[in-house]
Amino acid sequence: MSPVKQERVLKLCYGRLEEVPKRAWAERIRDFAEVSLGLDERWARKEATRCFVCDHPNCVEGCPAEVKIPQFIEHVRKGEFEEALAVIKETNSLPGVCGRVCPQEEQCERNCKLGRKGQPVSILKLERFVADWCRAHGAAEGPRVEIERNGHKVAVVGSGPAGLTCAADLAKLGYEVTVFEALHELGGVLVYGIPEFRLPNIIVEEEVRDIRRLGVEFLTDVIIGKTLTIQDLRELGYEAVFIGTGAGAPILPDIPGINLNGVYSANEFLTRSNLMRAYRFPEFDTPIYVGKRVAVVGGGNVAMDSARTALRLGAEKVYLVYRRSREEMPARIEEVRHAEEEGIEFVLLTNPTRVLGRERVEGLECIRMRLGEPDSSGRRRPIPIEGSEFTMEVDTVIMAIGQDVNPLLQRATEGLAHDRWDRIQVDATGQTTLEGVFAGGDVISGAATVIKAIGDGKRAARSIHAYLQAKHAPVAAQRAEVRG
Amino acid sequence: MGYEILEKRALAPGIKLFRIRAPLVARKVRAGHFVVIRLDERGERIPLTPLEADPQAGTVTLVVQEVGKTTKQLGEMEPGGELMNFVGPLGNPFPVKRYGKVIIVGGGVGVVPAYHVAKELKSLNWVGSIIGARTKELLILEEMFRQISDEVHITTDDGSYGRKGFVTEALDELLARDSADLVVAIGPVPMMKAAVEVTKRHGVKTLVDVNPIMVDATGMCGCCRVEVGGETKFACVDGPTFDGWLVNFDLLTRRLNQYRDQERLALARYEEERRTRS
Numbered sequence: 001m002s003p004v005k006q007e008r009v010l011k012l013c014y015g016r017l018e019e020v021p022k023r024a025w026a027e028r029i030r031d032f033a034e035v036s037l038g039l040d041e042r043w044a045r046k047e048a049t050r051c052f053v054c055d056h057p058n059c060v061e062g063c064p065a066e067v068k069i070p071q072f073i074e075h076v077r078k079g080e081f082e083e084a085l086a087v088i089k090e091t092n093s094l095p096g097v098c099g100r101v102c103p104q105e106e107q108c109e110r111n112c113k114l115g116r117k118g119q120p121v122s123i124l125k126l127e128r129f130v131a132d133w134c135r136a137h138g139a140a141e142g143p144r145v146e147i148e149r150n151g152h153k154v155a156v157v158g159s160g161p162a163g164l165t166c167a168a169d170l171a172k173l174g175y176e177v178t179v180f181e182a183l184h185e186l187g188g189v190l191v192y193g194i195p196e197f198r199l200p201n202i203i204v205e206e207e208v209r210d211i212r213r214l215g216v217e218f219l220t221d222v223i224i225g226k227t228l229t230i231q232d233l234r235e236l237g238y239e240a241v242f243i244g245t246g247a248g249a250p251i252l253p254d255i256p257g258i259n260l261n262g263v264y265s266a267n268e269f270l271t272r273s274n275l276m277r278a279y280r281f282p283e284f285d286t287p288i289y290v291g292k293r294v295a296v297v298g299g300g301n302v303a304m305d306s307a308r309t310a311l312r313l314g315a316e317k318v319y320l321v322y323r324r325s326r327e328e329m330p331a332r333i334e335e336v337r338h339a340e341e342e343g344i345e346f347v348l349l350t351n352p353t354r355v356l357g358r359e360r361v362e363g364l365e366c367i368r369m370r371l372g373e374p375d376s377s378g379r380r381r382p383i384p385i386e387g388s389e390f391t392m393e394v395d396t397v398i399m400a401i402g403q404d405v406n407p408l409l410q411r412a413t414e415g416l417a418h419d420r421w422d423r424i425q426v427d428a429t430g431q432t433t434l435e436g437v438f439a440g441g442d443v444i445s446g447a448a449t450v451i452k453a454i455g456d457g458k459r460a461a462r463s464i465h466a467y468l469q470a471k472h473a474p475v476a477a478q479r480a481e482v483r484g
Numbered sequence: 485m486g487y488e489i490l491e492k493r494a495l496a497p498g499i500k501l502f503r504i505r506a507p508l509v510a511r512k513v514r515a516g517h518f519v520v521i522r523l524d525e526r527g528e529r530i531p532l533t534p535l536e537a538d539p540q541a542g543t544v545t546l547v548v549q550e551v552g553k554t555t556k557q558l559g560e561m562e563p564g565g566e567l568m569n570f571v572g573p574l575g576n577p578f579p580v581k582r583y584g585k586v587i588i589v590g591g592g593v594g595v596v597p598a599y600h601v602a603k604e605l606k607s608l609n610w611v612g613s614i615i616g617a618r619t620k621e622l623l624i625l626e627e628m629f630r631q632i633s634d635e636v637h638i639t640t641d642d643g644s645y646g647r648k649g650f651v652t653e654a655l656d657e658l659l660a661r662d663s664a665d666l667v668v669a670i671g672p673v674p675m676m677k678a679a680v681e682v683t684k685r686h687g688v689k690t691l692v693d694v695n696p697i698m699v700d701a702t703g704m705c706g707c708c709r710v711e712v713g714g715e716t717k718f719a720c721v722d723g724p725t726f727d728g729w730l731v732n733f734d735l736l737t738r739r740l741n742q743y744r745d746q747e748r749l750a751l752a753r754y755e756e757e758r759r760t761r762s
Contacts, residue, residue: 182702184522184529184569192704221571223702227508248704252716259709259716259735261742268705276528276699282753285528285554286699287746359738406703408721 025341029311032196032279035338036100039122041079044129048077050114051121058111059123064455065092065165069108069123076126081137084130093168093211094161094454096135096203097190099128101301102451103332135206147215150174152468155238157224157409160188161450162244162441164211165457166464171214173465178238179216182223185275188246189442190450192275193267195305197312198335201274225412230437239471240436240464243424244457247442249404253297257355258399262289266298266306266400273309291395293317295364296344297352298400299329304336306398307344318344319392323351323369323382351382353389355397364392403447421446429463430456438464486566487521490543495624496617498550499593500559501535507542509572515600516578516693516725519544520701522569523557530554531574531698531720533597535625544570547624549593553750574701575724578691582608584665587658587688588633589679590615591651591671595625597693598670599632605668606632612664613637614654620645652678659686666691669728673740677733690728694719696739711735 021037022028028035039047051073059069068087075084088095104110104124112120152175156167159181167177185191187204212218222228224245233241250265252258269288272278276286290313296306299322307318320339322329325348329336340346349369356363368388371380407422417425417433423446424439426432432439440456442448491503509519518533535545550559558567578601586609590598595615602611611632616639617623623645629636637654638646647654652675655667659682667690669679676692683690696708696719703721710719711732717723 182571183700184571192700221569222508223571223574226573226702227512227571248700248702250704250706252706252709254716259711259739261738265706268699268707271699271705277526281746282750284526285750287743287750289743289746408703 022338025343028197029308029342032312034200035197036334038132039125039129041129041133044076044126044133045079047122047126048073051077052113054113058113059108059121062108062111064107064451064458065094065098066458067092067095067108067127072130073121073123073126076130081130081133085134088127088130089210091458092454093165094207094450095127096131096207097161097199098451098454099124099126099131100199100203101194101332103449105333107451131203135203147172148174149176149215152176152472153178153236153238154240154242154464154468155180155224155233155236156242156244158182158188158244158246158441158443159186159208159218160244160246160441160453161190162246162443162453162457162460163188163242164208165454166242166244166440166461167216167457168211168214169458169461170464171211171216173461175465175468177216179218180222180224180228181218181220183275184220186218186220188244189248192248192271193302193305195270195274195309196279197308198305223408225409230409230413230416230434234436239468240438242457242460242464243409243432243437243439243443244441244453244460245406245409245443246453247403247447248406250399251402251404252399253352253401255352255354257357257361260355260357260361261359262291262357262361262395263355263397263399266296266302266398267403269306269398270302270309273313279309279313288313289396290315291361293319293392293394294396294398295319295321295347295352295392295394296398296400297321298402299324299331300400300402301331301335302403303400304331304339304344306400307339308342310396310398311342311344315396319347319394320344321347321350321352321364321366321392323349324371324379325349328379347392349382351384352397356391361395361397362393364394364397365389366392403442405443405446429466430460431463431467436467438467486568487570489561489563489565489567492561492563495547496622498559499547499622499624500550501545501547502558502561503543503545504567504570505542506544506570506572509570510537510542510544511539513537513544513573514577515580515597515604516576517573518575518597518701518724519546519570519572520574520698521546521558521567521571523554523561524568527568528554529569529699529701531695531701533600533693533695535596535599536603544572547593547596552747553754556751556754571701574720576722578604578668578693578725580604580608585610585663586612586666586668587655587664588613589651589655589667589669589671589675590629591669591675592617592622593624594671594675594693595629598668599625599628601668601670601693602629603632609666610634612658614639614651614658616640616646616651616654618642650678651675652682655679656682656685659683659688664688667728668692673733673737676728676731680728680731680733684729691725692728692731693724694726694731694736695724696736697742709739 072087277284278288354365369382441453612635708719713730
């Protein structure tokens with residue numbers, strides 16, 4: 001280790017990034033503006049100096065987007081922010097998104113060697129800083145590179161993180177990519193699911209714009225499986241297809257009262273608020289209803305997003321009802337903390353048994369739970385405690401207990417194998433049972449993370465490239481022969 | 485890039501026909517399918533059922549009754565204007581097959597999807613149609629029904645045209661005279677509910693098209709939940725055609741009224757804006 005490095009270790013190894021600036025809870029629960037404010041330039045450069053720039057960086061192994069973390073951090077340290085972005089964008093087309101929603105504590109930062117003794121480098125905050133700085137300074141798209149087109153057309157179904165990533169990676173390789181989106185806006189779960197206060201739409205818009213600049217074409221209002229089929233795509237000259245349609249089908253528990261007015265799936269609640277901007281009703285046409293007292297059921301990010309959205313829509317009291325204990329909550333630590341700060345009351349080890357009411361929700365009957373032996377997920381199984389039922393007085397119930405895969409395309413496509421949860425089956429390369437048709441993201445795994453979807457998108461892009469190269473290799477060889 | 489209105493025609497007070505350029509959708513629309521439209525960047529997504537589609541011309545024809553803010557706003561649009569979004573076809577096509585003797589019952593603007601179904605069933609079945617409206621001037625599509633039906637019966641609530649009374653009363657009489665193999669009832673919820681009560685008495689299988697509130701209409705939000713035979717279904721992906729005997733119409737009504745206050749507010753605000761503009 002060089003003396004400079006040694007000094008850095010001594011000074012900073014046990015140092016820690018102070019809490020990143022965020023808006024005070026009393027202020028932020030009144031609007032939908034972003035909560036976390038990100039690092040400033042001085043702070044980011046200081047944090048960057050903490051990176052060891054390891055020769056064998058474990059952090060990179062923990063990053064499904066394959067970001068060259070030490071290299072970009074080194075540029076940040078030197079104040080070369082545009083160069084830093086160029087390094088990130090080589091492999092990750094969604095830095096502003098990832099820098100906000102990645103579960104870094106389970107990815108890159110978990111692998112950071114500094115984390116063994118102290119606080120890992122705040123890789124995620126640095127990634128966000130780089131994206132934000134470049135955006136603010138009009139340099140977000142990075143250096144413009146002319147890409148030579150190879151004349152081969154690829155269709156991408158769904159414009160969520162998997163589809164966007166796959167499209168961008170293929171465009172960089174010279175493919176003519178068209179992304180088909182069912183909804184009227186691009187971004188998939190990034191725009192219909194994740195609220196403005198956690199991921200502003202402008203970030204998604206601008207990162208999509210940069211992908212468009214790579215030559216990717218986007219078509220909204222097209223539902224593959226309805227408006228066009230996979231067969232239609234082949235007839236239109238697309239030589240390969242990537243399916244990244246996500247896990248958009250809400251799971252609703254089979255309990256009495258589930259169809260009462262005032263019971264929402266988290267998907268509906270968030271889609272109304274985020275995609276349709278119902279939080280600005282009547283300025284925007286789509287209405288949303290949130291009563292005075294709201295119960296959100298679930299313990300993941302979607303549950304946190306729903307609870308915090310309800311609060312911002314004017315609910316006086318928001319409960320978060322979760323059947324296991326705090327330790328088992330699948331939500332990001334930061335989201336749990338933000339929710340608590342904002343006054344969301346956690347009702348743990350509790351499960352709903354009945355929604356009460358005549359026309360509208362008037363209450364939620366719940367039962368207390370205890371934790372038994374670990375189940376297949378490795379988490380301790382919640383068991384109802386008999387006779388412990390009690391009623392919560394609420395007028396809105398939001399179910400955020402998970403999403404299933406949307407089966408629309410699977411049902412319309414013959415020969416596309418899927419399991420009984422409609423998850424599309426793929427091989428190790430991401431190829432489905434239909435030749436030339438690949439899939440990735442939540443549609444193959446069930447609801448997971450944005451970063452996992454990005455990783456799948458990258459794998460598929462690589463496999464599609466290999467597939468099309470192999471397919472055209474004999475032709476290319478022949479041509480070479482003729483020329484020779 | 486919008487979806488151009490090529491033709492606009494008033495069919496009755498507050499009921500207008502729009503022929504819209506949507507070539508991809510036009511190629512696939514069948515009876516039973518619906519589409520979702522959105523007028524502008526602040527608009528809501530609303531489901532509408534096409535009257536017909538012309539794949540050659542690349543057009544889809546919608547008939548819209550002006551009831552709320554969005555439909556009133558659409559009603560003021562003119563040929564040359566564009567809808568911002570137009571997506572479909574959504575839902576499952578109507579199960580077109582040989583049933584034998586089919587009676588199609590259409591009430592209000594429910595005659596629009598009913599016509600599409602009748603037209604597709606015609607080549608394989610004997611089709612008798614019962615169409616009705618509150619009063620004569622609100623009755624639409626009569627001529628079109630005459631062209632594709634073996635028999636047409638008309639009712640108006642006030643007796644200003646055809647038989648006085650509800651379509652369901654005409655249905656009851658028809659079935660009493662001679663049974664049928666299938667009844668298709670499409671219209672306002674109370675009409676469909678009453679039609680099902682009639683067909684249950686006569687023991688005739690009945691299909692209905694439900695029309696709940698939707699957002700994405702691709703199975704994502706679950707806003708359009710209906711109860712069919714005690715099970716929760718999503719009208720957008722499991723329907724919109726269901727066995728009428730099994731549909732919980734009271735729940736459907738309740739869920740349709742979910743945003744009544746907000747809808748009133750939006751409409752009042754829109755009309756106020758219009759007044760100040762003019």
